[in-house]
Every structure is written in C-alpha cells, then in structure tokens.
Amino acid sequence: MTIKILHVITGLGTGGAERMLQKLVCDLRARGHENHIVSLTSIGPIGRQLMKVGFKVDALGMTSVLHLPAAITRLGRILRQTKPDILQTWLYHADLTGCLAHWWSRSPATLIWNLRCSDMELGNYALSTRLARRMAIWLSHRPWAMITNSVAGQRHHAALGYRPPRWEYIPNGFDLSIYRPMPGSRTIQDEIGLPSDAFLVGMVARHDPMKDHEAFLLMAKLVLTKRPQTHFVLIGKGCTIETPIFAKAAEQLKGHLHLLGERSDIDRLLPSLDLFVLSSAYGEGFPNVLGEALACGLPCIATDVGDTAAILGDCGICVPPRDPARLADAVLTLIDAPPSTLQELRQKARRRAEDHFALEAVGDRYCRLYQEAIGDTFQQPPPFGANPSPGGGL
Numbered sequence: 001m002t003i004k005i006l007h008v009i010t011g012l013g014t015g016g017a018e019r020m021l022q023k024l025v026c027d028l029r030a031r032g033h034e035n036h037i038v039s040l041t042s043i044g045p046i047g048r049q050l051m052k053v054g055f056k057v058d059a060l061g062m063t064s065v066l067h068l069p070a071a072i073t074r075l076g077r078i079l080r081q082t083k084p085d086i087l088q089t090w091l092y093h094a095d096l097t098g099c100l101a102h103w104w105s106r107s108p109a110t111l112i113w114n115l116r117c118s119d120m121e122l123g124n125y126a127l128s129t130r131l132a133r134r135m136a137i138w139l140s141h142r143p144w145a146m147i148t149n150s151v152a153g154q155r156h157h158a159a160l161g162y163r164p165p166r167w168e169y170i171p172n173g174f175d176l177s178i179y180r181p182m183p184g185s186r187t188i189q190d191e192i193g194l195p196s197d198a199f200l201v202g203m204v205a206r207h208d209p210m211k212d213h214e215a216f217l218l219m220a221k222l223v224l225t226k227r228p229q230t231h232f233v234l235i236g237k238g239c240t241i242e243t244p245i246f247a248k249a250a251e252q253l254k255g256h257l258h259l260l261g262e263r264s265d266i267d268r269l270l271p272s273l274d275l276f277v278l279s280s281a282y283g284e285g286f287p288n289v290l291g292e293a294l295a296c297g298l299p300c301i302a303t304d305v306g307d308t309a310a311i312l313g314d315c316g317i318c319v320p321p322r323d324p325a326r327l328a329d330a331v332l333t334l335i336d337a338p339p340s341t342l343q344e345l346r347q348k349a350r351r352r353a354e355d356h357f358a359l360e361a362v363g364d365r366y367c368r369l370y371q372e373a374i375g376d377t378f379q380q381p382p383p384f385g386a387n388p389s390p391g392g393g394l
Contacts, residue, residue, distance in 0.1 A: 003370050004034045006084035006109065008075065010093040012037070012044030012057070014237060014262060015206065016288035017090050017116040020149070020172050022046050025055060027173075027363035033370075036082055040071055040093055045264070062097075065128045071097050076105035083109075085374045090114045092132040099139050110373040113143045113164070118152040118306040120283040124209040137161045144373055150285035150307035168369055171311075172286045173362025174295045174353060181297035181350055182271035188233055189272060192258045198231045199335055202273040204266055204289040205280075207238025207245075212281035212303075217249045217257075218324035219279070223331050224256055230335065235269060237262040270296040274342075275334055278302040281321045286311060295353035299345040301330045311357075315349040 007025065012018050025035040037055055039047055040062040047057045058078065062071045079087065079101060087109040089098035095113045102111050113136075122130045137160055140146070146164035148154040149172050158167075188200060201223070205211035213234065220232045232253070234246070240261045241247050250257045263269060266289075270276070276293035277300075278284075284306035291311065293300050300316035302308040309318045317330040334342065 001371070002032055002034060003028075003086060003367075003374065004036075004082070004084040005086040005088055005370065006036050006038065006079065006082055007088045007090065008038045008040070008094045008098045009090040010039070011041040012039045012047035012050075012059075014045055014264075016172070016286075017114075018044070018046045019288055020116075021090055022050060023173065023175065023359055024363065024366060025050065026053075027359055028366070029055075031363065031367060033367075036078075036084065038075060038078060040097055049264075062093075065131065068097065068100075072101045072104055075101035076107075079105045079107040079109060083107075085109060086370050087111045088114060091116060092129060092136055095136050095143075096132045096139065099136075099142055103142075110376070111143045112145050112147060112369070112373065113140075114147045114149075115153050115157055115162075115285070116149055117283050117285045118150055118156045121209070121281075133160075140164055144376065145369065147369070148285065151310070152306040153285040170362060170365045170369070171307075171357060172288055172291050173359035174288075174291050174357050175359045176295055176354060178267045179270070179292045179295035179353075180267075181346065185268075185271040187268050187272045188258075188260075191260075192233075194231055195229075197229055199227065199229055199274050200231050200233060200272065201275045201277055201331060202233035202235065202270075203277050203279065204235045204270070204292075205239075205278070206236040206262075207243055210280055210283040211236075212279045212322065213239075213245065215281070215303075215322060215324045215327060216277065216279040217245070217253075219277070219327040219331060220249075220253060220257065222324065222328035223335075224253065226332060227335050230331075231256050231258060233258045233260060233273070235260045235263055235266070266292065267296075270298065273298055275331065276300045276316075277327070277331065278308065279321075279327060280305045280308070284308060291353060291357050294349040294357070297346040297350040299334055299342055300349065301327065301334065303327070313348075313352055315345055315352050 037057045039059045043059045051057050060071045060074050089095045140162040143164050145166040145168050147168045147170050223230050239259050276298040280303050303321040304318045305321050319326040319330050
C-alpha cells in the first residue's frame with residue numbers, strides 16, 4: 001500500500017532535523033511511498049540535494065511572522081492539490097503553520113507533529129520561535145500523534161503543556177553503509193597537513209549558542225597545556241576564521257585549531273578523528289552527529305543534555321554541560337588510554353549503532369505509525385476551538 005506523505009519543515013539547511021528528514025524520505029521512497037517536501041523558508045542545501053535525486057520540493061519564502069497568513073494559504077492550497085494521506089510537520093514553526101493550514105484547507109490528511117529538541121533556551125533565539133512554541137502548546141491536542149526523537153524531549157514538552165492524543169518515540173536513524181569505520185583514514189590529516197603523531201579531536205556542529213563552542217575552545221586550551229600533540233577540528237556552518245570567536249581562538253591555539261566550515265562529506269571526515277566531542281549546553285534531543293560518530297566507530301565524549309547519555313551508553317564519557325574543565329579531563333583520559341581500550345570503545349560504538357540506530361529499523365517505525373494513522377477512523381481533531389481531550393501520558 002502506497003502512502004502519500006507531505007513533509008513540512010521550517011527550512012532545509014544542514015541541521016539535524018533537516019538531515020533526518022532527508023534520510024527518512026529516501027528510505028520511504030525505497031519502500032514505495034510518495035513524499036513531497038515543503039520548506040517554509042528557502043530551498044536550502046538539503047532541498048537542492050533532494051531535488052537533484054527527484055523529490056518534489058517547494059519553498060514558501062517565509063522570512064517573517066507577517067508572512068504567516070500567506071504561508072498558511074499557500075500550504076493549504078498544496079494540501080488540496082496533492083491530497084496526502086499524512087501531513088508530517090517538523091519543528092515549531094512548521095508544526096504551527098501546518099496545523100493552521102490543515103484546519104483552513106479542511107484536509108482529510110492525518111496530522112502528525114515531529115519534535116526534535118528538548119529544553120531550548122529560547123531567549124537566545126528569535127521572538128517568532130517563542131511565539132510559535134507558545135501557540136503550538138495551545139494547539140497541541142490537534143495532531144493525531146506527536147513524534148519525539150528523545151525521551152527528554154517528550155518529558156520537557158509534556159511539562160510545558162503539550163497534550164497530544166498520542167506520543168510516539170522514534171530515535172534518529174543512520175545509514176550504516178555510509179557512516180562506517182574506515183581504519184587508517186587520514187582524510188582530514190591530509191587535507192590540513194597534520195603530523196603523523198597528531199591526536200585529532202573533533203566536533204561537527206553549526207555555530208549556535210546551543211552547541212557551546214566556547215566550552216569546546218576552553219577545553220582545547222586546557223588539553224594543549226598537557227598534551228601539545230593534540231589538534232582540534234571544528235566542522236559546521238559558521239565554523240570559519242570569519243567568525244570572531246574562532247578567529248581569536250585560532251590565534252591563541254597557534255596552529256592547533258582547524259576550521260573546516262560547512263561540509264557535505266561528514267561521512268568521509270568523521271572516521272579521520274581519534275575522538276569525537278559534543279559540547280552542547282542545552283536543547284539537544286537526539287543529536288545526529290553523535291549517532292553518526294558511533295556508527296563510524298569513534299570513542300565519544302558528550303555533555304549530559306537531552307538523551308545524549310542514553311545514546312552514548314558505555315561507548316565513551318558523559319560530562320556535565322558548561323564545564324570545560326570536566327570536558328578537558330575526559331579528553332585527557334581517552335588520549336592517555338591504552339590502545340586496547342580505545343579499540344574496545346570503537347567496537348562498542350559501532351555495535352551500539354547497529355543494535356539501536358539503524359536507519360532501516362527507524363524507517364520501519366515511521367511506516368508502522370503512518371499505517372496506523374491512515375487506518376484510524378477517529379483520526380480527525382475536534383472542531384477548531386473545541387475543548388481538547390486529555391493528552392497522552394509519558
């Protein structure tokens with residue numbers, strides 16, 4: 001049975017939610033399902049990649065809350081024209097806009113929201129994001145189900161007042177044929193000309209307050225005072241010498257900080273690292289890069305934010321957020337670990353990805369949910385403004 005899914009997402013940049021959507025629609029298409037993607041803002045790099053492989057992608061050009069009525073109208077028209085079985089929205093702005101367009105168009109599609117974060121410190125972001133979440137809380141009884149990619153994200157949003165008829169936990173998934181160990185890989189080392197004895201510590205994350213690059217850079221300074229053979233690599237949008245915080249750090253770290261910026265070949269770069277670090281301060285649900293690092297067989301150090309401790313398991317070290325000294329101690333512990341210990345961690349990391357986060361198994365869970373949704377004769381929400389029924393529990 002072919003299922004038609006209309007995916008609506010805030011934008012199609014290279015963030016974790018966008019990359020998960022990209023992986024999911026490719027998996028769903030391979031199973032014979034139809035996917036149409038709508039970005040509220042621009043096509044973006046992920047959108048261009050999807051179009052290149054044959055997906056229908058539309059962009060609504062929304063850049064301000066003032067454009068919300070026009071976006072609702074255009075999305076409603078797309079719903080009427082495409083007649084999907086499922087309207088799957090991703091992230092706060094898309095959840096809100098998709099919900100209103102679903103109501104305005106009177107679409108019979110089953111509405112499902114997809115939450116991708118935990119405790120966001122929204123004071124660091126635009127007012128529109130805070131308003132979108134506030135309105136989404138009020139409308140949260142209307143989706144047939146709400147997907148979260150982390151237990152922490154579900155708990156946080158339930159505490160905020162989200163009350164969907166059904167919660168569904170589905171973790172992120174990874175194509176293990178693409179993200180895989182490559183023993184002896186020197187992709188990064190050859191690119192930036194590192195010495196053969198360099199120990200390479202890296203992080204993949206856009207420049208964003210949530211990722212706490214400041215803590216990573218302070219950790220690097222502390223580590224270098226004791227292990228001067230260590231080099232540090234930052235990969236992600238904004239991680240360039242043009243960004244003041246990195247320009248200053250590059251001068252202080254004197255050739256030991258390497259800024260690769262936004263890249264599309266993460267699967268090639270990750271296996272070159274000796275150690276992966278994620279220094280997030282807040283807001284993570286299930287960080288994609290942590291799953292990708294595990295799949296590549298990397299020992300990992302992550303801050304205890306969202307579900308990172310549960311994802312990591314015994315494949316590395318979890319430390320408190322916003323604590324560069326503890327982060328540095330963890331890095332030094334693994335730098336000084338015997339080769340046999342690091343090899344055991346690499347093997348455990350890969351097995352953990354295979355056992356828990358394979359894309360095929362995650363795709364199975366989405367498909368089962370979609371099949372249940374279109375078979376549920378009680379799927380339609382109450383009339384707009386009606387009192388909601390009690391939400392599902394944790």
